[in-house]
Amino acid sequence: MSQETSLTSDQLWNAALPILAEHINEATYDAFIADAVALEYTGQRLRLGVSSDFARDWLQRHHAQVIGDCIAQVAQQPVQLVMETLPANAAPPSPPAPVTLPPVETPVPRAQPSSEMQAAPLNPKYTFENFVVADCNRFAHAAALQVAKNPGKAYNPLFIHSASGLGKTHLIQAIGHAIANDPERSHYRVVYISAEAFVNHMISSMRDNTIDQFRRNYRSVDCWLVDDIQFIAQIEGPASEEEFFHTFSTLYETNRQVVIASDCPPRHLQLMNERLRSRLEMGIVADLRSPDIETRVAILEKKALNEGVHLSRDVLEYVASKIESNIRVLEGALLKLCAYASLNQVEITRQLAEEIIGDYSTSHTDRRISLQDILDYVASELNCPAEDIVSKKRTQNIAWARQVAIYLARELTDNSLARIGQFFGNRDHSTVLHSYNKVQEAIEHDEQVLWLINDLKATFE
Numbered sequence: 001m002s003q004e005t006s007l008t009s010d011q012l013w014n015a016a017l018p019i020l021a022e023h024i025n026e027a028t029y030d031a032f033i034a035d036a037v038a039l040e041y042t043g044q045r046l047r048l049g050v051s052s053d054f055a056r057d058w059l060q061r062h063h064a065q066v067i068g069d070c071i072a073q074v075a076q077q078p079v080q081l082v083m084e085t086l087p088a089n090a091a092p093p094s095p096p097a098p099v100t101l102p103p104v105e106t107p108v109p110r111a112q113p114s115s116e117m118q119a120a121p122l123n124p125k126y127t128f129e130n131f132v133v134a135d136c137n138r139f140a141h142a143a144a145l146q147v148a149k150n151p152g153k154a155y156n157p158l159f160i161h162s163a164s165g166l167g168k169t170h171l172i173q174a175i176g177h178a179i180a181n182d183p184e185r186s187h188y189r190v191v192y193i194s195a196e197a198f199v200n201h202m203i204s205s206m207r208d209n210t211i212d213q214f215r216r217n218y219r220s221v222d223c224w225l226v227d228d229i230q231f232i233a234q235i236e237g238p239a240s241e242e243e244f245f246h247t248f249s250t251l252y253e254t255n256r257q258v259v260i261a262s263d264c265p266p267r268h269l270q271l272m273n274e275r276l277r278s279r280l281e282m283g284i285v286a287d288l289r290s291p292d293i294e295t296r297v298a299i300l301e302k303k304a305l306n307e308g309v310h311l312s313r314d315v316l317e318y319v320a321s322k323i324e325s326n327i328r329v330l331e332g333a334l335l336k337l338c339a340y341a342s343l344n345q346v347e348i349t350r351q352l353a354e355e356i357i358g359d360y361s362t363s364h365t366d367r368r369i370s371l372q373d374i375l376d377y378v379a380s381e382l383n384c385p386a387e388d389i390v391s392k393k394r395t396q397n398i399a400w401a402r403q404v405a406i407y408l409a410r411e412l413t414d415n416s417l418a419r420i421g422q423f424f425g426n427r428d429h430s431t432v433l434h435s436y437n438k439v440q441e442a443i444e445h446d447e448q449v450l451w452l453i454n455d456l457k458a459t460f461e
């Protein structure tokens with residue numbers, strides 16, 4: 001008997017789970033993979049029991065390939081995957097058998113209960129008052145103000161697009177604040193959600209058989225602010241687009257306001273549903289462009305004021321001259337400077353600014369950053385050979401360098417998730433999302449990572 005066939009079905013499946021967690025997005029994993037049961041493994045074929053016909057069809061359609069690949073990786077040979085629906089009252093899966101295969105670093109994500117509405121709270125700083133208006137954003141700002149005054153009437157939908165870090169999220173949340181604080185609209189339901197969270201919520205609602213409630217919830221919103229719509233097409237394909245389209249249409253047809261932010265204009269969105277595209281183009285489409293130097297100075301001044309810091313004109317102009325095309329990075333430089341000055345109890349002078357952020361390269365707005373640039377740079381900064389980063393190796397420092405590179409690729413370039421995944425060692429889009437989220441999480445919890453990313457990004461901006 002060969003070595004592989006000595007694995008039981010449970011052993012095979014339990015060893016494949018952590019790898020699957022790396023390759024399948026969290027919502028799908030929690031909804032359909034976590035409670036799947038390995039029924040039988042013959043050495044050539046694995047029978048997998050899943051909780052519903054829907055789960056079976058969903059996995060077949062979107063994830064059969066990746067599940068098959070992960071199982072084959074553990075079994076060290078091709079395995080035919082057969083998925084079937086478990087009877088409704090099937091016995092609970094037997095406790096997992098001890099796994100004797102090499103451990104994999106990534107923990108399996110915990111299942112999260114799907115809440116009634118997975119809307120995110122608004123950032124209190126993202127108000128119209130804190131938004132500096134200038135030529136680069138005047139039109140989008142005016143449209144946003146009109147929408148806030150007359151939701152559902154003036155411009156519907158409002159579609160705002162720009163490159164990263166130019167104020168889309170700030171502006172659409174400002175609309176949310178204005179409506180939520182309008183005494184005449186105290187009954188309005190304002191919901192801000194990223195397209196990615198919307199799709200994740202949809203998937204978990206399907207799993208929990210609460211899709212009707214999900215639909216009722218989203219289709220009774222008065223002002224729907226959807227961020228980063230570009231991911232709608234990239235996450236799970238037509239089903240999520242379809243659901244989004246119906247929510248959008250219901251709200252639109254009942255004169256409720258829809259505001260959308262995107263990293264590209266509607267015509268460049270990778271959508272399968274042409275009706276959705278034409279609906280998105282039906283209202284006002286406004287872009288945000290890179291601010292000129294005076295605007296950057298004004299933004300810095302406002303941010304510094306909000307932080308309770310006074311900066312001389314000289315310092316403001318120096319910082320503004322260093323970072324041209326991304327306001328988030330501009331803000332990062334300011335915060336770094338303030339943090340340094342307060343830690344060391346020194347005054348912020350031009351000289352200090354030169355020392356602290358002098359190595360931020362001045363950007364050239366027409367410069368296109370390539371994935372190769374990012375790979376080379378991360379390899380040298382994190383001391384990890386480029387060929388390891390694009391390899392299948394999974395040791396901690398290589399995996400981390402890869403995640404950082406993927407994060408930067410998604411933040412700094414216009415490449416699709418699929419293209420980024422392909423470049424960094426033929427990984428699929430859910431791995432790219434997973435890597436991105438890992439780094440994002442680390443940024444939120446670990447100040448060292450925050451500065452690392454801040455500095456890496458600044459070099460490119």
Ligand code: ADP
Pocket residue numbers: 126130131132133137162163164165166167168169170171299327328331
């Ligand atoms: P995007 O969603 O386009 O990536 P964000 O809305 O997250 O960008 O903006 C990045 C940062 O820049 C935020 O902290 C935001 O407050 C700030 N910002 C962008 N535009 C402006 C502006 N016109 N005035 C003040 N701050 C701005």
Ligand code: MG
Pocket residue numbers: 168169170227
């Ligand atoms: Mg944003």
